[in-house]
């Protein structure tokens with residue numbers, strides 16, 4: 208289920224209604240805190256709830272509203288995944304984007320009705336990033352008009368696909384298509400894996416779970432091997448690619464069109480990551496507003512830890528980023544939906560822009576989200592380290608995003624390819640050909656920033672300073688690459704010698720995009736009170752971000768050290784200004800206690816009694832004396848006492 212977040216009071220009140228409805232349905236609640244469950248218990252519970260949702264969702268939400276369905280899933284199923292996570296996240300999007308109309312009639316309709324459960328099986332034991340070197344092969348047998356799927360060696364085993372191990376009975380499988388000895392690269396196939404009645408693996412299929420992970424363990428990530436496994440020619444997903452009965456290959460309008468399922472997840476996961484960052488910040492900010500520790504004025508009682516500037520500095524910039532990622536994520540989803548429609552008409556012109564944008568955003572947002580969640584955990588002291596805070600699970604699920612959907616350092620390079628091409632246009636005096644996402648690369652930079660000399664409402668100077676930094680780094684990194692090539696290196700060798708600088712350019716370009724998306728959204732806000740609070744948050748964001756990358760602007764004098772001091776003071780000013788609104792800013796996300804699954808993040812702030820109750824309910828406290836003490840520790844101590852006598 209692609210992440211959707213609400214915006215505006217209408218959805219906020221709908222969230223409250225849905226939560227209130229669920230509060231009256233105990234069968235939808237966690238039967239006990241998830242940290243007290245084994246992996247098998249979690250999967251059993253999640254499967255039970257999936258059937259409840261299927262049966263009763265119409266009584267609780269408007270199932271046609273993806274936002275409401277997403278909220279229901281988050282509140283009931285939670286973030287640790289579920290046996291149909293990839294069914295919604297990738298299997299259905301892959302069929303929607305790549306199956307022909309008749310194939311959609313045959314399979315997508317059944318998937319939408321949950322008659323079958325599917326996943327997206329691409330990654331292998333030996334390859335995940337480099338799709339060109341995937342080893343599962345689909346050889347076309349022109350006599351029988353079938354593809355023969357085979358796993359030639361252990362490294363070709365499909366490995367990692369979510370819900371592949373035990374839940375799915377179908378998969379969209381990515382395999383190298385071989386026709387008459389020619390390799391047509393990775394193509395997508397609809398593959399039955401398990402008997403629809405018995406759920407037993409079909410003949411020629413080896414399948415199972417890959418074992419426990421860092422987190423996200425309700426998803427049975429699996430392995431899959433084929434032993435000369437035959438599927439009909441018509442199981443190749445043929446919306447854009449075709450293979451005729453005689454083996455003729457009809458190529459798609461874009462070589463990467465069958466990478467669309469990945470682009471789908473990258474487009475939607477920006478919002479998903481924002482929500483996880485928002486979860487952690489809600490927990491830490493609420494807890495910081497009840498936890499008292501230490502004094503600032505020794506004549507006064509102990510202060511709430513949220514009064515400390517360091518605590519504000521630890522949390523508020525991440526609150527700003529969570530909002531920024533929601534805004535950027537909304538723009539990315541809109542662009543994805545537009546590209547999906549345009550591709551239907553054969554117009555693939557925006558695919559490169561979408562790929563570049565989502566590659567950069569996915570990499571920057573997942574990394575900064577992980578950092579922000581970890582800071583939120585540390586901001587809660589010891590209780591943050593308890594699973595009662597639930598922040599460690601939120602971290603574990605979110606940080607997987609740095610790896611899945613393309614490892615971050617690899618995806619930054621995809622954006623870098625796009626930036627290098629754009630830098631080439633600038634160098635060739637063809638800036639007019641630059642796309643909207645990189646038009647700033649062709650602009651002439653002022654000699655210095657006016658950041659401390661413009662009226663505070665304006666963000667133009669901040670954007671210009673960011674553009675200066677991103678432009679300079681892109682042109683410099685591209686020049687480094689071109690320089691190595693001019694000295695005789697191949698492009699690949701030159702690229703490898705320049706990748707750290709190129710990836711820096713990708714990050715700076717992406718952080719500029721996030722700032723601009725934040726500015727665009729705040730400028731649209733009509734409600735003056737809301738606009739004022741979001742403007743404060745945006746001010747905090749731009750000063751925090753600029754301070755973080757200031758070195759790039761100091762080195763060429765675009766920013767002076769006095770301007771750096773100005774930025775710092777602005778940052779501290781907005782930390783203090785946001786403090787009174789901090790709890791409201793996180794409360795406005797309307798996460799219910801049931802969705803947060805955190806004792807520290809309770810809306811009523813009643814932490815201590817509930818921490819004690821939570822601890823007492825821990826399975827270890829079922830008995831006063833553990834069997835292990837009776838069996839080992841007591842004899843150990845008795846023998847030690849005896850030996851002393």
Ligand SMILES: CCCCCCCCCCCC(=O)SCCNC(=O)CCNC(=O)[C@H](O)C(C)(C)COP(=O)(O)OP(=O)(O)OC[C@H]1O[C@@H](n2cnc3c(N)ncnc32)[C@H](O)[C@@H]1OP(=O)(O)O
Pocket residue numbers: 210296297327329330335336337338339369463466467469470472476479480558559562604610611612613614617621624625
């Ligand atoms: C939130 C909580 C819930 C959590 C929800 C959790 C769900 C978990 C889901 C996880 C699911 C997965 O991980 S699924 C598996 C994900 N796996 C991946 O993402 C694999 C990453 N690797 C790749 O995507 C590929 O190998 C690349 C893009 C890195 C390289 O592909 P390639 O085929 O070698 O292409 P390459 O030579 O680099 O580039 C050739 C040209 O193609 C272009 N190109 C490449 N890809 C694309 C593309 N998708 N769209 C357009 N154009 C593209 C390039 O820009 C370039 O253009 P030009 O420069 O020539 O103009």
Ligand SMILES: Cc1cc2nc3c(=O)[nH]c(=O)nc-3n(C[C@H](O)[C@H](O)[C@H](O)COP(=O)(O)OP(=O)(O)OC[C@H]3O[C@@H](n4cnc5c(N)ncnc54)[C@H](O)[C@@H]3O)c2cc1C
Pocket residue numbers: 293297326327328329330333334335336337366367368369423428607610611612613614616617
């Ligand atoms: C929670 C989770 C869920 C997943 N779900 C699915 C799924 O549903 N379906 C699916 O098909 N896959 C899934 N995956 C697999 C995931 O997509 C891959 O792990 C990911 O694409 C990275 O590939 P890899 O693990 O083979 O790492 P590799 O490609 O082996 O990369 C290992 C490391 O080498 C470095 N590296 C590799 N290539 C380069 C390069 N060109 N330049 C610089 N450095 C490089 C990077 O540091 C990288 O981290 C999932 C993974 C996780 C963690």
